[in-house]
Amino acid sequence: MTSPTVQPTGATSPLSVFADIASNARSTRASLAIDAERALLDGIPHEMLSFSAGEEILADGEALGGTYLMLSGWAFRYKALMDGRRQIIGFVLPGDLCSSWIGGMGAMSHGVRSLTISRVARIDRDVIFQRLVENSALIERFRQVAAQEHTILGAWLLNIGQRKAPERIAHLFCELATRMRKIGLSPVDDGYEVPLTQQDLADALGLTSVHVNRVLQKLRERHFIDFRRGMISIQDVPALCAYVEFKDGYLSH
Amino acid sequence: MTSPTVQPTGATSPLSVFADIASNARSTRASLAIDAERALLDGIPHEMLSFSAGEEILADGEALGGTYLMLSGWAFRYKALMDGRRQIIGFVLPGDLCSSWIGGMGAMSHGVRSLTISRVARIDRDVIFQRLVENSALIERFRQVAAQEHTILGAWLLNIGQRKAPERIAHLFCELATRMRKIGLSPVDDGYEVPLTQQDLADALGLTSVHVNRVLQKLRERHFIDFRRGMISIQDVPALCAYVEFKDGYLSH
DNA sequence: CGCAGAGTTGAGAAATATCAAATTTAGTGG
DNA sequence: CCACTAAATTTGATATTTCTCAACTCTGCG
Numbered sequence A, B: 001m002t003s004p005t006v007q008p009t010g011a012t013s014p015l016s017v018f019a020d021i022a023s024n025a026r027s028t029r030a031s032l033a034i035d036a037e038r039a040l041l042d043g044i045p046h047e048m049l050s051f052s053a054g055e056e057i058l059a060d061g062e063a064l065g066g067t068y069l070m071l072s073g074w075a076f077r078y079k080a081l082m083d084g085r086r087q088i089i090g091f092v093l094p095g096d097l098c099s100s101w102i103g104g105m106g107a108m109s110h111g112v113r114s115l116t117i118s119r120v121a122r123i124d125r126d127v128i129f130q131r132l133v134e135n136s137a138l139i140e141r142f143r144q145v146a147a148q149e150h151t152i153l154g155a156w157l158l159n160i161g162q163r164k165a166p167e168r169i170a171h172l173f174c175e176l177a178t179r180m181r182k183i184g185l186s187p188v189d190d191g192y193e194v195p196l197t198q199q200d201l202a203d204a205l206g207l208t209s210v211h212v213n214r215v216l217q218k219l220r221e222r223h224f225i226d227f228r229r230g231m232i233s234i235q236d237v238p239a240l241c242a243y244v245e246f247k248d249g250y251l252s253h
Numbered sequence C: 001c002g003c004a005g006a007g008t009t010g011a012g013a014a015a016t017a018t019c020a021a022a023t024t025t026a027g028t029g030g
Numbered sequence D: 001c002c003a004c005t006a007a008a009t010t011t012g013a014t015a016t017t018t019c020t021c022a023a024c025t026c027t028g029c030g
Helices: A016-024 A037-041 A125-134 A136-162 A165-182 A198-205 A209-221 A237-243 B016-024 B037-041 B125-134 B136-162 B165-182 B198-205 B209-221 B237-243
Strands: A047-051 A056-058 A066-072 A075-080 A086-092 A111-114 A118-124 A225-228 A231-234 B047-051 B056-058 B066-072 B075-080 B086-092 B111-114 B118-124 B225-228 B231-234
Touching (some): A086 A136, A136 B075, A165 A198, A198 A209, B066 B125, B086 B136, B118 B125, B136 B165, B165 B237, B209 B225
Antiparallel strands (some): B056 B111, B066 B118, B075 B086, B075 B111
16 A cells, blocks of 8 residues: 655756756666665655555546656556456656656556556656746656657657567566666666566566467577566677667666 | 758757657648647758658668658658568657657667658758756756657557457557647548558558458547548547557557 | 459468466465 | 465467468549
């Protein structure tokens, strides 16, 4: 269950909320529990929420009264059909927003659910508005974040619509590897921690978990990707990126 | 080829650019050539571009110096792989932006190509910036447009990732019917003009044109949807929407 | 009339899903 | 450390969907 803990502070903090995250998080830490919060939340009144794995962070259709920033842990956004089928439409990593800013403060158009233990900062709408007025550069930063999300959605559409299972899986891992490196996760040695089950992969890629399993085995045999139990290692990252025409440009902002 | 015609004007015009489009376009006109421009471009300096069917309006990777507003005609956004596979990631109808505002003025993350003869207004970045400063409500309006696009992308992901061919096709037509009604296209009698080929549908839905053809035949036999030669008629719209769990809420702004 | 693009058809192959049952793994409490 | 359990992974057999390729037909247009 959510265990909100209010920790309001008063000082001002320019646009550090997002601008600094990239630079500051480069402190190569190995765990998924990297806390981006230090640099982020100084001086911004917020409420801290904690979730255990598998909890609903935001429900589809829920009305928003603020912005939710993922501090540590992973989550995913998803849309579900009545008969149980569900599509994961994106992953939320530390430093990402659970609720896209462009969604405004209206109703969520998808749900958000935690994959691991995670901590989320909830920043009230009024605080956000005030910051936006004070600092117009923040708008630009929000816009960039939204643009990246938009681009990722397009990349996913291309991935699911046009590629076959092996390429789909590979492309997703390229994206995740790139994003993790950017925020300082990923020990680089011989594997990243990617807290996804094969079922999660299936839901994200429009496949069946059985099929994902079989394809993963082939990718393993061919020494392309070795993913098991939430741990992934990629033999030759550049080769894999070339294989699936992965361009990391859109993740570089 | 593009035949730019400059028509600069000076007067101010608040946020009519988008706010008015819905109301004003309700002048139920039957053709695809409905011109939203009257209400839109009064007093906004712009450049008018014309395209014939099948032309590249904006290329993937192209640097933008302004915003492109579709006035009349249809286009689609797409991403392509090197081997020729391509995924249509959205359709651009009159009143839509070819280049999402949130993309900023950077590089396009996808291409835009016309489906019919179409006219596009290009509004220079400086003009846009000026308007944004003068009128902060315009930002809100842009944000809403971006949010809708975002939501549509999510809906497409769910569609392609989880649904089988018949449902996919049906859902797309629900979306298009709703959007067309909203901007005043669609004579309602017994059919809409939807200027798509079966190949276009295939590229949008992650299917093969052969398969689209066969599924369309079945949908026709079962009197669900009759689509041929760019003309569609749906027997029972509400029934179809229910069939594919289509919710039009996200298109109502 | 004759072409080009779009639509249609058929046969067969490939990819992916479905169902049901093992098997392995990660935790948990003793 | 062991036994027990629930979740995740793996496997096998089979069904369904979707693709591929190639030919043929239709339609609109000059």
